[in-house]
Amino acid sequence: MYRSRSYRRLSRVTPSKKNVVHYERRKNSLPHCAICAAELNGISIAKNAKGRTSKTNSRKFGGVLCASCNAEVIKLASRIENGEMKLNSIQIKQKQYVLQMIAH
Numbered sequence: 001m002y003r004s005r006s007y008r009r010l011s012r013v014t015p016s017k018k019n020v021v022h023y024e025r026r027k028n029s030l031p032h033c034a035i036c037a038a039e040l041n042g043i044s045i046a047k048n049a050k051g052r053t054s055k056t057n058s059r060k061f062g063g064v065l066c067a068s069c070n071a072e073v074i075k076l077a078s079r080i081e082n083g084e085m086k087l088n089s090i091q092i093k094q095k096q097y098v099l100q101m102i103a104h
């Protein structure tokens with residue numbers, strides 16, 4: 001298991017002057033928006049984070065899309081539902097989320 005680079009290596013000297021390697025799990029990386037790759041706000045990556053609300057956002061696509069991309073997707077979905085826009089005139093990355101919005 002220590003071959004994996006998800007453990008960082010720390011060289012330490014013990015009290016009896018032996019050189020040993022300690023292994024420590026790396027920090028979790030921050031979650032990013034699936035469309036624009038911006039860091040998501042309001043999500044704790046701490047291991048001791050307690051409760052659902054500190055780990056994700058409660059809106060639609062919370063924890064997946066950032067707030068501005070989410071707003072854009074909702075806007076496009078309603079425009080497509082009302083026939084003001086066509087599905088093939090939006091970005092490919094937005095398309096799957098717009099389709100999910102329309103399905104619900």
Ligand SMILES: [Zn+2]
Pocket residue numbers: 033034035036037038065066067068069070
């Ligand atoms: Zn985004």
